[in-house]
Amino acid sequence: MLIGCTALVLGLTGTGAEAGSRDLGRQVLGANDGWGSEGAGTTGGSAADAEHVYTVTTWAEFKAALAAGGTAPRIIKVKGMIDAVSEGCEAFVTGGYDLQQYLKDYDPAVYGNDKVAMGPQEDARVASMANQNAQIKAFVPSNTTIVGVGKNSGILGGSLQIFGVSNVILRNLTIEAPLDCFPKWDPTDDNNTGNWNSEYDTVVVYGTDHVWLDHNTFTDGRFPDSERPVYFGKVFQQHDGLTDIVRGSNHVTVSWNRYENHDKNMLIGNGDGLAAIDAGKLKVTMHHNRFDGILQRSPRVRFGQVDVYNNHYVVNEEQQDDYYIFGVGISSQLHATDNAISLPPGASVGKALKKWSEAPLTAENNYVNGRRTDLIAVHNAEIPSETLQSGAGWKPTLRTKVDHPKAVPGIVAYRAGAGHLR
Numbered sequence: 001m002l003i004g005c006t007a008l009v010l011g012l013t014g015t016g017a018e019a020g021s022r023d024l025g026r027q028v029l030g031a032n033d034g035w036g037s038e039g040a041g042t043t044g045g046s047a048a049d050a051e052h053v054y055t056v057t058t059w060a061e062f063k064a065a066l067a068a069g070g071t072a073p074r075i076i077k078v079k080g081m082i083d084a085v086s087e088g089c090e091a092f093v094t095g096g097y098d099l100q101q102y103l104k105d106y107d108p109a110v111y112g113n114d115k116v117a118m119g120p121q122e123d124a125r126v127a128s129m130a131n132q133n134a135q136i137k138a139f140v141p142s143n144t145t146i147v148g149v150g151k152n153s154g155i156l157g158g159s160l161q162i163f164g165v166s167n168v169i170l171r172n173l174t175i176e177a178p179l180d181c182f183p184k185w186d187p188t189d190d191n192n193t194g195n196w197n198s199e200y201d202t203v204v205v206y207g208t209d210h211v212w213l214d215h216n217t218f219t220d221g222r223f224p225d226s227e228r229p230v231y232f233g234k235v236f237q238q239h240d241g242l243t244d245i246v247r248g249s250n251h252v253t254v255s256w257n258r259y260e261n262h263d264k265n266m267l268i269g270n271g272d273g274l275a276a277i278d279a280g281k282l283k284v285t286m287h288h289n290r291f292d293g294i295l296q297r298s299p300r301v302r303f304g305q306v307d308v309y310n311n312h313y314v315v316n317e318e319q320q321d322d323y324y325i326f327g328v329g330i331s332s333q334l335h336a337t338d339n340a341i342s343l344p345p346g347a348s349v350g351k352a353l354k355k356w357s358e359a360p361l362t363a364e365n366n367y368v369n370g371r372r373t374d375l376i377a378v379h380n381a382e383i384p385s386e387t388l389q390s391g392a393g394w395k396p397t398l399r400t401k402v403d404h405p406k407a408v409p410g411i412v413a414y415r416a417g418a419g420h421l422r
Contacts, residue, residue: 024147024171024421025053025075029212029253032398034285034307036253042210044145044169045073053077055149059084059158063138073143078173079150084136084158089181092131095124097182106185108232113187113194122184129182129199136178136200137161140168148172151419156221159200164207171214174418176221177202177262180238185231195234201241211245211252217418218242219260226261226318239263241297246270250281254289258417261293269302272330272357278303279331285398286311290412295319300327300356301334307396308336312409313352320347324354326361326375333392334361336375340408341368349373350382360389367405 029042036042045052052074054065065076085091102121105111136158140146142165148154154174162168180198189195202218205211220239229236242259244267245252259265269278282304291298292314299306308326315323320343326336341352349368352375353361363375380387403411415422 025077025145027171029169029214030400033400034253034255034287034398035251035283035305036210036212036285037398038210038251038283040210042167042169042212042251042253043143044167044212045075045143046145047143048073048075048145055079056082058082059086059155062155066138066140066144071142074141074145076144076146078146078148078153078155080153081156081174082154083156084138084178085132085156089132089179092135092181093128094131095127097121097124097128102185103231106187108187108194111187113192116188117185125182125184129180132181133199139163140165142166142168145169145171146173148174148418154217154418160203162203162205162208162211166208167210168208169212169214170203170216171212172216172418172421174217174219175202176219177223177239177242179223180240183236183238190234194232196231196237198237198240201244203243204241205243205245205249205252207247207249209250211249213243213252213254213257215256215416215418215421217258217260218262219258220262224261225263237263241265241267244270245282245284247274248277248281250283252284254284254286256412256416256420257289259289259291259294259298263295265291265294265297266299267297268299268304268306269329269332272302275303275331282306285396287399288408288412288416290314290416291325293319295322296324296354297327298325300329300354301332302329303331303333305333305392305394306335307399308334309338309396309399310403310405310408310412311339312412313339313341315341315343315347317344320344323347323351325352326363327354327356328359328361328388330357330359332357332359332361333394334359334363335392335394335396337362337364337366338402338405338408339366340405341366341373342409343369348382349375350379353379353388355386355388358389360391360393362390362392365405370406372405
């Protein structure tokens with residue numbers, strides 16, 4: 001049952017929010033707070049009337065609240081942790097799908113690596129995947145604010161689709177990444193050595209403008225990649241991105257979030273051949289986020305003017321050989337300054353940057369283990385085969401206070417993530 005409620009307007013400024021409300025659902029992105037504040041700014045469902053304010057405690061109620069009321073502004077308050085997959089993966093199985101039989105049928109020693117997986121078990125996997133897809137995806141309409149109530153509210157195993165809409169706010173939510181119950185084995189992937197491929201981003205912003213993601217915690221939670229099994233010599237990958245911003249999306253601010261224990265974190269632009277869609281868009285600001293135990297893509301950028309400042313990146317010992325933070329992709333215009341990076345002893349500083357295409361970037365006043373470091377110079381010295389050029393060609397103007405990088409780890413440790421709004 002959806003519970004309508006009238007919001008209280010009491011006049012308190014939230015972190016990064018325009019003055020006006022103690023109720024998180026009524027807060028809007030403040031002026032000059034990143035690309036999301038461009039133009040008319042990002043207001044989400046702050047103007048919702050009493051009939052379009054909902055408190056939900058189950059996944060079914062949440063999806064019903066998203067579907068109700070057309071495009072009228074709405075506020076959805078998530079109370080407690082709601083589970084999109086409460087009955088487990090078994091509820092989605094159909095067509096005789098059986099993982100052990102799937103592994104037997106597509107074992108490279110039997111099936112080879114020269115053709116994609118086809119046959120009854122692959123058909124059953126696709127049908128089972130379709131059942132999960134219908135259950136866990138939730139489509140967020142325009143003019144919507146979704147907020148967690150209190151310090152421990154959010155979503156387990158759901159995939160939020162901010163797809164082809166405008167003006168959306170997500171705040172104070174703990175969101176556990178969806179676990180793909182039915183990954184696909186592609187024998188031809190990874191230079192014909194094969195690989196497991198999964199679906200379901202935790203949050204995907206697709207063809208959408210004006211989005212504010214603030215004070216959320218994104219995590220693999222109960223199902224870390226480190227505990228996934230290995231089949232055919234490859235990790236049984238059951239996670240995709242935590243927050244992907246793609247397909248012409250524009251004017252997004254990502255602030256004061258925690259990203260924890262995940263592999264492929266954030267794509268900004270998801271294809272080199274999408275210039276007709278993405279050129280001149282994908283304008284994203286990321287500030288005061290904490291990335292802890294994230295292996296790669298924080299972010300990986302194509303095309304966009306992306307401003308990344310005052311974030312703290314913590315790389316653990318298990319990840320130091322394969323990690324990267326900033327991915328420089330085709331026509332990207334990455335401006336990464338005033339960030340703090342914490343590396344374990346002996347880790348390569350140069351790996352913080354990874355070059356995918358020829359595109360200059362700005363990387364100034366970043367601190368590694370408390371010392372100011374020229375990330376581009378160190379990268380070029382350590383990895384001369386991937387020389388990077390300095391100078392993104394633009395300078396951000398939509399910024400709030402820029403903190404000294406030495407202070408950033410303490411600031412975001414205390415204030416970033418769900419349950420830390422003041």
